[in-house]
Amino acid sequence: MSADLINVHSYCAGSWLPSQSASSENARIIKSAVTGQMIAVAGGTGFDAASMLNHARTIGGPALRATTFHDRARALKALATHLNDNKELLYDLSYMAGSTRADSWIDIDGGIMTLFAYASRGRREMPDSTVFLDGDVEQLSRHGTFIGQHICTPKLGVGVHINAFNFPVWGMLEKLAATLLAGMPAIVKPATDTCYITEACFRLMIDSKTFPAGAFQLIAGSTGDLLDLLTAQDVVSFTGSAQTALMLRSNPHILSHCIPFISEQDSLNGSVLGPDAVPGTPEFDLFVKEVIGEMTTKAGQKCTAIRRLMVPQASISDCIEALNSKLSEIKVGDPRLESTQMGPLVSEIQRGDVLKINWRLGHQAEMVTPANAVIVESADRDLGAFVAPTLFHCADPDAATSVHELEAFGPTATIMPYRDLDQACQLLNRGGGSLVASVFTHDPQIASQMVTGSAAWHGRLYINDRVSAKESTGHGSPLPHMTHGGPGRAGGGEELGGIRSVMHYMQRTAIQGSPNMIAAVGRTWVPNADTIPGDAHPFTRTFTELQLGETLQTKARQITLEDIEHFAQFTGDTFYAHMDDDAAKANPFFPGRVAHGYLLLSFAAGLFVEPDPGPVLANTGLTDLAFQKPVSPGDSIRVELTVKRKTKRNDDYGEVRWHVALFNQDDEAVATYTLHTMNAY
Numbered sequence: 001m002s003a004d005l006i007n008v009h010s011y012c013a014g015s016w017l018p019s020q021s022a023s024s025e026n027a028r029i030i031k032s033a034v035t036g037q038m039i040a041v042a043g044g045t046g047f048d049a050a051s052m053l054n055h056a057r058t059i060g061g062p063a064l065r066a067t068t069f070h071d072r073a074r075a076l077k078a079l080a081t082h083l084n085d086n087k088e089l090l091y092d093l094s095y096m097a098g099s100t101r102a103d104s105w106i107d108i109d110g111g112i113m114t115l116f117a118y119a120s121r122g123r124r125e126m127p128d129s130t131v132f133l134d135g136d137v138e139q140l141s142r143h144g145t146f147i148g149q150h151i152c153t154p155k156l157g158v159g160v161h162i163n164a165f166n167f168p169v170w171g172m173l174e175k176l177a178a179t180l181l182a183g184m185p186a187i188v189k190p191a192t193d194t195c196y197i198t199e200a201c202f203r204l205m206i207d208s209k210t211f212p213a214g215a216f217q218l219i220a221g222s223t224g225d226l227l228d229l230l231t232a233q234d235v236v237s238f239t240g241s242a243q244t245a246l247m248l249r250s251n252p253h254i255l256s257h258c259i260p261f262i263s264e265q266d267s268l269n270g271s272v273l274g275p276d277a278v279p280g281t282p283e284f285d286l287f288v289k290e291v292i293g294e295m296t297t298k299a300g301q302k303c304t305a306i307r308r309l310m311v312p313q314a315s316i317s318d319c320i321e322a323l324n325s326k327l328s329e330i331k332v333g334d335p336r337l338e339s340t341q342m343g344p345l346v347s348e349i350q351r352g353d354v355l356k357i358n359w360r361l362g363h364q365a366e367m368v369t370p371a372n373a374v375i376v377e378s379a380d381r382d383l384g385a386f387v388a389p390t391l392f393h394c395a396d397p398d399a400a401t402s403v404h405e406l407e408a409f410g411p412t413a414t415i416m417p418y419r420d421l422d423q424a425c426q427l428l429n430r431g432g433g434s435l436v437a438s439v440f441t442h443d444p445q446i447a448s449q450m451v452t453g454s455a456a457w458h459g460r461l462y463i464n465d466r467v468s469a470k471e472s473t474g475h476g477s478p479l480p481h482m483t484h485g486g487p488g489r490a491g492g493g494e495e496l497g498g499i500r501s502v503m504h505y506m507q508r509t510a511i512q513g514s515p516n517m518i519a520a521v522g523r524t525w526v527p528n529a530d531t532i533p534g535d536a537h538p539f540t541r542t543f544t545e546l547q548l549g550e551t552l553q554t555k556a557r558q559i560t561l562e563d564i565e566h567f568a569q570f571t572g573d574t575f576y577a578h579m580d581d582d583a584a585k586a587n588p589f590f591p592g593r594v595a596h597g598y599l600l601l602s603f604a605a606g607l608f609v610e611p612d613p614g615p616v617l618a619n620t621g622l623t624d625l626a627f628q629k630p631v632s633p634g635d636s637i638r639v640e641l642t643v644k645r646k647t648k649r650n651d652d653y654g655e656v657r658w659h660v661a662l663f664n665q666d667d668e669a670v671a672t673y674t675l676h677t678m679n680a681y
């Protein structure tokens with residue numbers, strides 16, 4: 001055994017536990033993907049699953065839930081910054097798993113960027129409190145004394161994250177971002193093949209001291225009886241093969257306790273070359289480029305990689321020729337070399353699996369990659385887990401089965417012809433549910449037809465053409481902003497997609513009660529809740545001084561015909577409803593000439609603003625505007641301005657949302673909206 005063998009530790013209830021020695025039957029030896037040498041040992045760390053769960057539930061969970069969404073978003077940002085400053089050591093380790101620098105960028109920088117993205121969205125889209133409001137208040141009663149509001153609060157258990165080997169850093173961070181932002185602690189179980197990289201990242205996370213004790217723990221090796229100790233307040237989030245997912249999600253304990261199980265599985269992702277994208281068009285070239293990238297990035301070990309290519313019958317030989325010409329130039333070798341474009345697979349076992357599946361694909365499709373496709377540069381072909389990029393041609397995709405069912409988790413793809421778009425959709429959907437499908441076309445009608453015919457089978461549809469090519473993010477790249485997951489074979493799960501994924505770790509509850517109850521629960525004033533008449537004008541009060549429900553009642557102002565005409569000439573808005581009595585009367589909405597809605601907003605501002613410099617720094621917007629009743633010349637309006645919600649932005653100022661309601665002389669509602677201002681502390 002080498003003295004430098006990495007002993008991968010578990011991190012349980014605040015302590016690091018080493019794996020057993022390489023000779024133990026409970027530990028697994030991990031070998032370099034490049035040289036085949038032993039590099040690490042993992043497993044048999046002797047953790048106690050019950051203590052880990054207890055630590056998370058009684059220490060980590062309460063500490064996280066004592067903070068607000070914004071506190072946690074700030075902690076995510078600090079964590080991302082710390083990892084970013086120390087990421088080089090992760091790159092060093094990743095070479096041993098066969099990743100080139102470009103491959104590792106997706107994993108390491110991609111993971112860190114996901115943390116940054118959630119840090120930012122958490123502060124922009126979630127409140128600085130512990131309760132997330134899901135949608136608007138629901139009116140449940142005639143007089144408004146009994147209303148409803150959906151809220152989301154963090155589940156009281158643990159997020160158990162079981163990850164695949166191919167993204168040891170991103171896989172951990174993308175799940176943690178949503179879980180921690182929700183306010184739930186997590187136990188991370190990386191795939192053993194690359195767990196030494198995850199462990200190194202995890203050590204940086206602990207060193208960063210950005211999250212409280214118990215917020216995250218790590219298991220190297222088997223999970224033991226962990227899954228059998230979960231409750232309905234826990235969430236399992238799994239990424240890996242369909243086979244393992246089926247085994248884990250059908251665990252009787254998980255089923256009988258209705259424990260949420262999110263699954264991201266393998267899928268037979270397809271890409272369609274549009275009928276318009278004939279050889280010589282930019283879309284044909286883009287398709288070839290994308291396929292080559294998808295086959296060779298991470299040596300094809302990406303759950304989103306293109307496995308099946310659907311090409312118009314007339315273009316099939318040109319396409320095979322173009323792909324083969326590029327594939328034959330791919331330099332496969334030591335991932336540390338800058339010239340290397342594709343490294344080895346992660347392990348000898350993985351290589352065996354891919355070659356076995358290639359052999360099975362060969363029964364229904366013809367291998368068309370030239371035999372000389374592999375050029376192993378500065379690496380030992382026999383010791384490393386190298387395979388050649390392999391392209392198959394399936395001439396009869398309707399009759400074939402294996403090309404639509406078998407995932408070779410490596411640089412393998414199958415090209416197949418289609419007659420028309422209906423058949424292209426059918427073939428795309430034969431994967432039985434995928435994470436992503438792509439269409440290369442410059443014709444919006446073709447794109448629309450493909451979306452209608454196939455979207456229900458795919459989690460993401462990527463349409464690329466000469467317009468989007470330069471800025472497009474790639475078929476195989478899950479983004480924090482867009483959902484990642486897919487139906488059927490892909491597992492039926494949904495991760496990422498902004499704040500949507502945070503909701504997996506929160507319980508949605510419908511709250512019903514009086515407006516005062518709902519306002520207190522959501523820390524947001526709602527109509528019909530008590531108001532507080534302010535002693536001073538609210539614009540003279542600082543962010544800290546303002547209270548929810550504090551209200552200004554303005555005096556009334558009459559609207560004259562001269563006002564309307566002046567406003568029309570001044571702004572150029574001479575729409576007939578304001579200028580022509582007969583034409584306005586002919587309109588079903590107006591009794592005759594009426595005031596402009598924008599005139600009402602301007603007069604409202606004139607009624608409620610305090611002119612002198614003060615704590616209000618800026619008006620940053622207006623949302624939810626509704627005009628309820630027209631205002632005729634001779635009517636008057638008054639305004640009620642109420643502090644609805646306060647959100648701290650930084651140490652100098654915070655955002656105040658005001659409920660603004662305009663009433664006429666008969667106390668009928670004329671208009672309502674939410675005004676956003678930035679107010680000094």
Ligand code: NAP
Pocket residue numbers: 162163164165166167189190191192193221222223239240241242243244245248263264265266267302303407409435490
């Ligand atoms: P895998 O063999 O299914 O393993 C996935 C995870 O499950 C690993 O952490 C594994 O740990 C763990 N596991 C296996 N048996 C377990 C058990 N009895 N109890 C608890 N955990 C258990 O998949 P993989 O080989 O790591 O990854 C490759 C597959 O993942 C491919 O099929 C790929 O398509 C899929 N994938 C999907 C996505 C996605 O987002 N949809 C992303 C990446 C990969 P050990 O390693 O210790 O066995």
